Amino acid sequence: xxxxTQTQPGMFVQEKEAVTLDCTYDTSDPSYGLFWxxxxxxxxxxxxxxxxxxxxxxxxxxxxxxxxxxxxxSANLVISASQLGDSAMYFCAMKGGNTGKLIFGxxxxxxxxx
Amino acid sequence: xxKVTQSSRYLVKRTGEKVFLECVQDMDHENMFWYRxxxxxxxRLIYFSYDVKMKEKGDIPEGYSVSREKxxxxxxxxxxxxxxxxxxxxCASSSxxxxxxxxxxxxxxxxxxxx
Numbered sequence: 202x203x204x205x206t207q208t209q210p211g212m213f214v215q216e217k218e219a220v221t222l223d224c225t226y227d228t229s230d231p232s233y234g235l236f237w238x239x240x241x242x243x244x245x246x247x248x249x250x251x252x253x254x255x256x257x258x259x260x261x262x263x264x265x266x267x268x269x270x271x272x273x274x275s276a277n278l279v280i281s282a283s284q285l286g287d288s289a290m291y292f293c294a295m296k297g298g299n300t301g302k303l304i305f306g307x308x309x310x311x312x313x314x315x
Numbered sequence: 316x317x318k319v320t321q322s323s324r325y326l327v328k329r330t331g332e333k334v335f336l337e338c339v340q341d342m343d344h345e346n347m348f349w350y351r352x353x354x355x356x357x358x359r360l361i362y363f364s365y366d367v368k369m370k371e372k373g374d375i376p377e378g379y380s381v382s383r384e385k386x387x388x389x390x391x392x393x394x395x396x397x398x399x400x401x402x403x404x405x406c407a408s409s410s411x412x413x414x415x416x417x418x419x420x421x422x423x424x425x426x427x428x429x430x
Contacts, residue, residue: 234415
């Protein structure tokens with residue numbers, strides 16, 4: 202069975218500093234995709250970054266990077282140079298199996314302090 | 316832009332009522348999903364569909380059913396609403412069928428209160 206775990210319910214970071222949000226996963230599928238989404242207080246879900254299980258390099262998108270450690274089954278999100286607008290809930294997600302099932306973790310609330 | 320539209324933003328229903336939550340997407344996506352979001356529990360998958368008339372149970376299907384008669388529309392049905400189904404419901408869609416590399420696009424959510 203697939204499982205995604207985010208163990209940090211809440212995190213604080215100082216503006217302009219980097220922060221790492223943890224995500225571990227479990228699956229027996231050889232092919233899977235890992236995603237991070239941001240949910241601001243407005244409630245919309247914003248796609249941030251994607252990593253495929255066969256990708257050799259860690260994904261990067263602007264200030265977001267994904268620290269993918271396949272052997273440890275972790276896919277941590279790193280946000281560099283935090284901004285006040287980064288304050289939001291962040292969700293890790295995994296798509297796999299032979300049906301495209303997409304599951305999410307419990308989420309981490311990030312607060313950026315000025 | 317991809318648009319996923321949920322029929323209601325807020326809904327109040329009585330215990331025992333049959334409730335329909337509708338979701339429509341305009342990008343010809345194969346996959347559609349229904350989640351509920353509760354504080355501390357994240358998004359939990361109720362049902363998903365990877366093709367018309369195909370459906371798969373997610374992690375918490377009890378008390379729910381779904382219908383996908385047309386590719387663009389995915390309906391979530393609460394057969395007999397109960398107070399523990401009070402929650403935020405999110406619909407999403409993605410392309411790629413059974414592939415794993417396509418992101419999902421979300422609707423604005425429906426906050427359902429069962430009284």
